[in-house]
Amino acid sequence: MDTNSLCFGTCAKCTGGVYGAAQGCQAMGQVYHDSCFTCCVCGQKLKGKAFYEFSGQVFCEEDYLYSSVKHFAEVCTSCGYLITDMVLQALGKSFHPDCFRCFICNEKLEGQPFSVDTQNKIYCVKDYHRILAQTCAICEQLILPTKGSNEIVRVMSMGKSYHVTCYEGKSYI
Incomplete structure (x- = not known):
């Protein structure tokens, strides 16, 4: 046939x-x-060539990257370059997956738990706790999550932070 x-x-x-x-x-x-x-801007045939779809229209690579279309495309918050493939959305912003990293250790955080400080710096959980954890007023050790948890439990009293066990063990009579 x-x-x-x-x-x-x-x-x-x-x-x-x-x-x-x-x-x-x-x-x-x-x-x-x-x-x-074909490209909706220049009419170039796109079979076998790089192309981009945006808002239901198809663009050749040149028209997508260098025309006014890029103003509507996602720009990475970290590096400032146009995101032409996968977009990672976090904290109401767009990132290349490779650009979403810990402020301290530079570990990639795509798909990982993370924390943010008051200045919106992004941290892996380990560095966030290591850098920003409070110190217990009794034992003077960092107050960190218990093993297997990402949550910190602490007692605040009179402007000071305490481990729950340190606070419960202290006599206040």
């Missing part, structure tokens, strides 16, 4: 039938005629 006579689907742009593998391409889960899969 001649593959040029087979219908591979309906073109997502013009709704005409796409006959023959040489006449069409598949992108974004849809079928297009080669002549229909």
